[in-house]
Amino acid sequence: MSATRSRTAEPLRGDQTAHSMGLWGLVLGLIVLLMFVAGLSAAALYLEAGQPRDVVTGETSAGWPPPGIDQPSRLLAGIAVLATIGAAVALTSALRRIAAGASQQATLLVGVGFLTSIGAGVLLVIDLLQTPFGWDDHAYTSIYWALTGATTLFVGVAALLAASVLVQLLTGVIDARRHLELYNSTIYAWFTVVVATLLLALVHLLPLVGGSS
Amino acid sequence: MTTPTSPPTDVELLDHVWGPRPGFIGWLGQCNHKAVGRRFIFTSFFFLLLGGLLALVMRTQLAFPDNDVVGPQGFNELFTMHGTIMMFLFVVPMLEGFTIYVAPLQLGARDMPMPRLNAFGYWTYVAGGIFLLSSAVAGQVPDSGWFAYVPLTRAEFSPGLNLDFWLLGVTMLEISGIVAAIEVVTLVARFRAPGMSLGRIPIFVWSSFVASVMILFAFPPLVAGTVLLELDRKLGTVFYDALAGGDPLLWQHLFWWFGHPEVYIQLIPALGMAAAIVTTACRRRMAGRTAVVASLVAIGILSFGLWVHHMYATGIPLLATSLFTAASFMIAIPSGVIVMSFIGTMWWGRIRWTTSMLYVVAFVFVFVAGGITGVMVAMVPFDWQAHDTYFVVAHFHYVLVGGSLFPILGGLHFWMPKLTGRILNERAGRWAFALNFVGFNLAFFPQHTLGLFGMPRRVWTYEEGLGWEGLNLLSTAGSYIMGVGMLIFTINMLVAHRPGAPLAPADPWGAESLEWATDSPAPNYNFRGSMSVESPEPLWDGRSELGGSDPSDDDPEWRQQLDRPTTGLRQGLATTLLDAEPDHIITLPGHSLWPLWLSIAISVTMTGVLIDSIGLTVVGVGAIAAAAATWLWPGVE
Structure with a gap:
């Protein structure tokens, strides 16, 4: 790996990779975001677990979702998760290409990552707009909107980061020797995959586990 | 005729590179840890005085039965803002301020690792404070307690903007706390002087590190909870609405997941401050130093397993309450280890009775009393009796005033020379201490009895003949005595900073840690010259290199680069995580208005x-x- 990936860190030993303090900030920031996601996930689990249950079957007698509320299709959410994985893979490939000095290929791959992230976000927005219920109908619908909305936000930030890196590549700010921004954006893209998988699984698969009406 | 100017010396160049830009814009754009730390400390001290004033109004209202100084709505607003100010605008930011100012100096670093993030934390804190206080201008002061329990805080029961001010303002303060925590963790991990391995890190820095890690895990779930509550209020979602499948208790879980560790986030750095004071005042290494550090870590971990003991009265299953009772008992063990270490240090040391040391002794007495009542309320049968009574008010004031406020006041006496180059008057300090200690105990000890007599929390008045009159009057008198103590403390600070007041030497206390190896106040660049830490007490061991030497050609190239910043860049040394060996030169940003x-x-x-x-x-x-x-x-x- 390049020894000067960051503009602000000079290694004192030749065999080292120089990471700026920003990488520490990113990793700790992701821990914070993960705890925020954990709070949202705990809310979903707590509310589902708190629904009245049938003592014999263990299933929620009120239902999750409750009677009268149809569970939306899982198709769009599933494709959105695949798209976030695609974006992360594209950025990872871009990172390898830039380190090898192939900046044009890296630019193309970051562009793919950006568009794929945008695509994932658009799919999630469509998913929300197509829901047959409002966010105020039931705790289930509130959770559906909040978790899908939060995922959309995380995916949107990933798209913004990819766009920022794309501009930096096109203007020559990032090159084979200095590309920490791409490195950090790639880490965030994989973090988005984890968040999207977790939150959308809670939204769409919890009714299967807890017992849908 | 012009006089030829000589090129700046290395020290002048260092000072210039690390100094602020001139003018008001330069002042606004300062990101250096000393500027930001001082701002945190003095802004939060202002909020301490404000929160104290609100408390005095509350005590005035409760001095006599059927009193009518403020009405019920005013009283609700008073206790809400008092709690909010003390928890979110005073204690945590004050401790952050001390950490931001003192920790880099104790570690031998030149700045925090992300100075602009540091400044962002401060400005967001100020913005959050202004946002909360502006509720008074709008006539919509938050009025549902500092814990904002649902369903009282849903839109149907709190229809005004009161709670929105609270939720949004607190979220800004949480953001401020989180970014400061990210800074501190990185600082401790990578910005230590060469040789300062994990075992040689000062206890105050250890305590700040533990509290910062706790913030990373405790604050975000509360942000999630406040977002959900604000969505309920603004958009009509039903997360907390039991009629629509939601659950009001969800708020209590999310809140206390933050709220209980928050108590220890306020306690642990204050313990570290007290440790620094007691070591210096007793002129010996902290007794059981390793056990103290291990206990701080243990408290940090255990504190996440206690949140349900705030919810015993909500119908939690008996098995769960038993578990949380056990966990609550367990935390008494590391707390006891720390207290015994403090006592041991005093026992084996030769105590100098400085004002800061008096506050540490007060901390031991008061905190132990608060800890004992804490064990009492951790027991379910007792808690069911004492819940929501003045007993609980007395308990947590003994913990927080004893565990946080007294060490902070001692810390202000101890580190003021390093903060501003001035030394507080010891005689005035002793008077302030005596009034604070006596006033505090007079104000809060009777509240234990009041609680056991059945006086509930948050009542704005009470009838005559309930047997509460005398103790309430005593409590109010005590609060006023403490108010006088705080007034003397404040005047002492102002007088010490009058023009022409004497300047403090570099090390007025004969202390052991690195911040005392440099001038008072610390120069722009903190340290220069070769540094090497050989023990936890580098100023006492006689072996450590403490900097101050001019760079020579024999120094390694990176050392010369750091001490002769001919490029005009602010550069510091990053060291390895475990053994603190020189690892990187880090270029840090200086002035910035973007935060x-x-x-x-x-x-x-x-x-x-x-x-x-x-x-x-x-x-x-x-x-x-x-x-x-x-x-x-x-x-x-």
């Missing part, structure tokens, strides 16, 4: 949400994106 702009953009967004203005919210979000992108763009500043 301030980002805080303003967040405030605009929050105001938009507050007043239901989609346009303003969109403008704010756009401004956040623009400010963040410019901030992070390589080479802008």
